[in-house]
Amino acid sequence: METKVTRRKFLQITSATFAGAAILASSNRVVENAIAAAEKKNGVVKIPSYCSICFWKCGLIGYVKDGKLWKLEGNPLDPLSKGRLCPRGNGGVGQHYDPDRLKAPLVRISSRGEDSWNVTTWDEALSYSAKRLMEIKEKYGPQSIAVFSHGPGGVFLKHTMRAFGVKNFTAPSFAQCRGPREVAFELTYGELVGSPERTDIKNSKCFALIGSHLGENMHNTQVQEFAEAIERGATIIVVDPRFSIAASKAKYYLPIKPGTDTALLLAWINVLIQENLYDKEFVENYTFGFEPLREYIKPFTPEWAFAETGIQPDLIRETIRELARYKPASFVHPGRHVNWYGNDVQRLRAVAIVNALLGNWNRKGAFYKPVKMDIPKYPYPPYPEADYEVVYNPNSKYPFAGEDEGLTQGVRSATITGEPYPIKAWVVYGTNLIQTMPNPAETIEAIKKLDFLLVIDVIPNEIAMWADVVLPESIYLERFDELNISPFRIPFVGIRQPVVPPPHDQKDGWWIARELAVKLGLEKYYPWMHIEEYLKYRVEAAGLSYEQFKKDGVILGNEQPIYVEDGLKLEFPFTPSQKVELYSTQLAEKGFSPLPTYERPPEPPPGYFRLLFGRVPVHTFSMTQSNRILMDMVDENEVWVNSDVAETLVLKNGEYVYLKNQDGILSNKVKVRVTQRIRPDCVFMYHGFGHTSKNLKRAYLKGASDSELISRYDIDPIMGGTGMNNNFVTFVRE
Numbered sequence: 101m102e103t104k105v106t107r108r109k110f111l112q113i114t115s116a117t118f119a120g121a122a123i124l125a126s127s128n129r130v131v132e133n134a135i136a137a138a139e140k141k142n143g144v145v146k147i148p149s150y151c152s153i154c155f156w157k158c159g160l161i162g163y164v165k166d167g168k169l170w171k172l173e174g175n176p177l178d179p180l181s182k183g184r185l186c187p188r189g190n191g192g193v194g195q196h197y198d199p200d201r202l203k204a205p206l207v208r209i210s211s212r213g214e215d216s217w218n219v220t221t222w223d224e225a226l227s228y229s230a231k232r233l234m235e236i237k238e239k240y241g242p243q244s245i246a247v248f249s250h251g252p253g254g255v256f257l258k259h260t261m262r263a264f265g266v267k268n269f270t271a272p273s274f275a276q277c278r279g280p281r282e283v284a285f286e287l288t289y290g291e292l293v294g295s296p297e298r299t300d301i302k303n304s305k306c307f308a309l310i311g312s313h314l315g316e317n318m319h320n321t322q323v324q325e326f327a328e329a330i331e332r333g334a335t336i337i338v339v340d341p342r343f344s345i346a347a348s349k350a351k352y353y354l355p356i357k358p359g360t361d362t363a364l365l366l367a368w369i370n371v372l373i374q375e376n377l378y379d380k381e382f383v384e385n386y387t388f389g390f391e392p393l394r395e396y397i398k399p400f401t402p403e404w405a406f407a408e409t410g411i412q413p414d415l416i417r418e419t420i421r422e423l424a425r426y427k428p429a430s431f432v433h434p435g436r437h438v439n440w441y442g443n444d445v446q447r448l449r450a451v452a453i454v455n456a457l458l459g460n461w462n463r464k465g466a467f468y469k470p471v472k473m474d475i476p477k478y479p480y481p482p483y484p485e486a487d488y489e490v491v492y493n494p495n496s497k498y499p500f501a502g503e504d505e506g507l508t509q510g511v512r513s514a515t516i517t518g519e520p521y522p523i524k525a526w527v528v529y530g531t532n533l534i535q536t537m538p539n540p541a542e543t544i545e546a547i548k549k550l551d552f553l554l555v556i557d558v559i560p561n562e563i564a565m566w567a568d569v570v571l572p573e574s575i576y577l578e579r580f581d582e583l584n585i586s587p588f589r590i591p592f593v594g595i596r597q598p599v600v601p602p603p604h605d606q607k608d609g610w611w612i613a614r615e616l617a618v619k620l621g622l623e624k625y626y627p628w629m630h631i632e633e634y635l636k637y638r639v640e641a642a643g644l645s646y647e648q649f650k651k652d653g654v655i656l657g658n659e660q661p662i663y664v665e666d667g668l669k670l671e672f673p674f675t676p677s678q679k680v681e682l683y684s685t686q687l688a689e690k691g692f693s694p695l696p697t698y699e700r701p702p703e704p705p706p707g708y709f710r711l712l713f714g715r716v717p718v719h720t721f722s723m724t725q726s727n728r729i730l731m732d733m734v735d736e737n738e739v740w741v742n743s744d745v746a747e748t749l750v751l752k753n754g755e756y757v758y759l760k761n762q763d764g765i766l767s768n769k770v771k772v773r774v775t776q777r778i779r780p781d782c783v784f785m786y787h788g789f790g791h792t793s794k795n796l797k798r799a800y801l802k803g804a805s806d807s808e809l810i811s812r813y814d815i816d817p818i819m820g821g822t823g824m825n826n827n828f829v830t831f832v833r834e
């Protein structure tokens with residue numbers, strides 16, 4: 101009965117339109133209060149924590165009834181969730197009850213890739229892992245060990261590995277995600293966009309989404325603000341080859357030819373300058389390189405861009421005039437998953453420049469200045485010197501590669517080639533590399549060359565099935581974890597604490613990291629025995645009450661100015677010119693074009709279509725397809741095909757086909773969705789499906805994997821990220 105209540109609620113949320121959702125929220129509140137009163141009587145325990153079904157970190161309240169996890173809701177005190185979780189967050193209950201979860205430590209007894217294991221004790225699994233890591237370090241040095249991780253849970257493992265002398269840390273959530281955006285904004289403004297994005301959708305009068313498919317991309321706060329913007333009647337411009345959910349809410353929809361966005365952006369810059377629509381005061385006082393930009397941009401007219409993008413010149417003019425009309429409360433969203441074509445920093449530089457011409461930095465309704473709670477670090481002993489070059493960026497081949505979140509591709513190729521030096525062990529926390537890195541065949545080739553692969557996960561995902569040792573972590577609802585100190589409009593700190601105990605022999609990430617450190621002889625790096633000593637130390641060092649924190653789940657700091665409108669002073673101390681660099685001196689210095697360049701994308705071969713992919717509202721990447729609650733909503737992906745194309749190829753809605761890519765790689769079978777909502781030159785599918793791990797009983801071979809079909813990737817020469825939108829597929833029948 102309890103699951104039924106939860107299920108109904110999910111269905112309500114996912115089927116609600118945005119306008120409807122807001123109404124639902126207020127009427128729900130009345131019901132919620134009534135439920136809360138009733139529940140107290142029934143002895144329901146409510147425990148605040150923060151969500152990890154994705155990495156947005158929304159504050160939640162876990163409801164426990166008779167010792168059992170019953171439901172999850174947003175924590176009303178939390179500024180990110182504002183009392184509401186997204187459908188995936190509500191579905192976190194299903195992760196706790198997932199029958200396929202990893203239940204105990206496993207040590208491989210067969211060759212890699214086969215499925216036979218010894219179920220073992222924690223002591224044995226950790227002793228064995230420590231022994232292997234020490235042998236490898238002894239023989240090849242600490243540089244031969246690489247760590248891949250995603251999410252706050254990896255903090256303690258990274259601490260252990262740093263103490264062990266490791267320096268090669270990487271994450272697909274940078275090199276396959278937002279890397280180019282951060283690099284482009286840092287080059288232009290000297291500051292990152294960051295996560296949560298500093299976009300002030302809430303107060304915006306007009307904004308453009310390029311790709312960014314909000315509503316399918318379900319980052320909670322952002323989607324709530326998007327819903328508010330729609331209700332307020334903000335002008336929304338959506339640029340996407342596919343008529344996304346966001347497009348359906350937009351005033352202007354630009355069905356752009358994939359890969360040509362930089363041409364559109366250059367034309368927008370052209371119109372802003374030619375028609376004198378830019379913010380002159382801002383440009384004069386705060387930017388560098390306007391004159392070279394003015395010269396450079398002359399040929400990039402809307403008529404020129406029409407030939408590239410397929411967007412009518414009038415529509416190009418009208419949309420940028422609209423953005424200019426509302427400046428500075430208007431902006432072009434910098435996106436998040438932006439590793440598309442391998443020249444993405446240049447595109448994102450164009451995005452940064454359009455915004456600079458709108459004079460919208462640190463302005464209400466555009467980009468606010470994020471603030472953060474000041475929480476002192478824990479006083480650990482210093483890490484040992486790691487006096488070697490990171491493996492993924494030899495001789496600074498990619499001059500603007502990230503440091504803490506390095507290049508996954510670089511680690512993988514070093515593992516295969518032994519250049520610039522050999523990588524012998526991977527330690528993988530919370531990232532399913534088989535599905536998140538392009539060209540999985542290459543990932544498997546690299547894995548086969550390793551001496552040791554340690555995976556810490558919660559389900560038997562593909563990467564775990566390749567490991568030598570699998571360590572089952574408790575899920576986020578069952579453990580303490582690092583604090584959430586996200587940059588936002590108001591400083592705040594959130595706690596993750598256990599709502600229920602883990603059901604089997606799973607252990608918390610901090611405990612695993614600490615025990616591993618002890619076995620590696622690094623105990624001095626863990627002056628605390630239990631994570632609560634660590635959390636309490638940090639929270640109390642900030643002058644806050646730990647007891648209150650545990651009770652409320654969130655502590656808010658004092659409001660600070662986040663806009664020029666609040667009296668914030670505009671300063672750009674972190675660029676070489678101490679101005680917003682329209683012309684990037686840093687790019688020029690490293691031999692790259694200092695002004696954004698457009699490269700025409702290659703055409704699909706005859707009979708092929710460009711493969712695009714994105715988010716499904718009720719799943720996160722490849723990590724939620726074992727969650728029964730979420731799978732009951734969407735349990736396979738479909739391939740979106742334009743109706744005219746379908747007619748020509750005689751493809752029927754709902755029929756199963758296989759996709760074959762330009763390199764002859766064949767997908768699992770996937771259902772056809774015939775729709776007007778996509779251009780005829782591309783197809784689209786939701787990422788995360790087509791699991792090949794048999795131990796994921798519900799998800800095994802459901803739908804097709806986009807990753808499998810992404811055998812080609814193009815590396816951004818500026819920062820080394822991998823563009824993955826350059827693959828073409830054709831249809832194959834049974």
Ligand SMILES: Nc1nc2c(c(=O)[nH]1)N[C@H]1C(S)=C(S)[C@@H](COP(=O)(O)OP(=O)(O)OC[C@H]3O[C@@H](n4cnc5c(=O)[nH]c(N)nc54)[C@H](O)[C@@H]3O)O[C@H]1N2
Binds near residue numbers: 310361
């Ligand atoms: N439900 C859910 N939400 C999520 C996540 C999740 O796993 N599940 N993951 C989160 C994370 S980490 C990220 S990075 C974000 C990703 O979400 P976004 O940053 O919004 O990702 P994009 O790749 O921009 O979005 C894909 C969209 O871009 C369109 N597109 C593809 N090629 C082009 C092109 O050449 N030009 C243009 N203009 N559009 C194109 C596709 O049709 C699709 O609509 O989502 C976040 N939100």
Ligand SMILES: Nc1nc2c(c(=O)[nH]1)N[C@H]1C(S)=C(S)[C@@H](COP(=O)(O)OP(=O)(O)OC[C@H]3O[C@@H](n4cnc5c(=O)[nH]c(N)nc54)[C@H](O)[C@@H]3O)O[C@H]1N2
Binds near residue numbers: 558574
């Ligand atoms: N083909 C393709 N590749 C992509 C993308 C795409 O759209 N298509 N998107 C890119 C983007 S934007 C991003 S951000 C990255 C994301 O890349 P990843 O972060 O690698 O995402 P997942 O593949 O979902 O891997 C998450 C893994 O963590 C495990 N996990 C979940 N919770 C926990 C936990 O509490 N503890 C531990 N230890 N493990 C846990 C899950 O079971 C899963 O195996 O992928 C990128 N790669």
Ligand code: SF4
Binds near residue numbers: 152321
């Ligand atoms: S956006 Fe959704 S899944 Fe992500 S943390 Fe928030 S509630 Fe959880």
Ligand SMILES: [Mo]
Binds near residue numbers: 273276277278436437
């Ligand atoms: Mo991402």
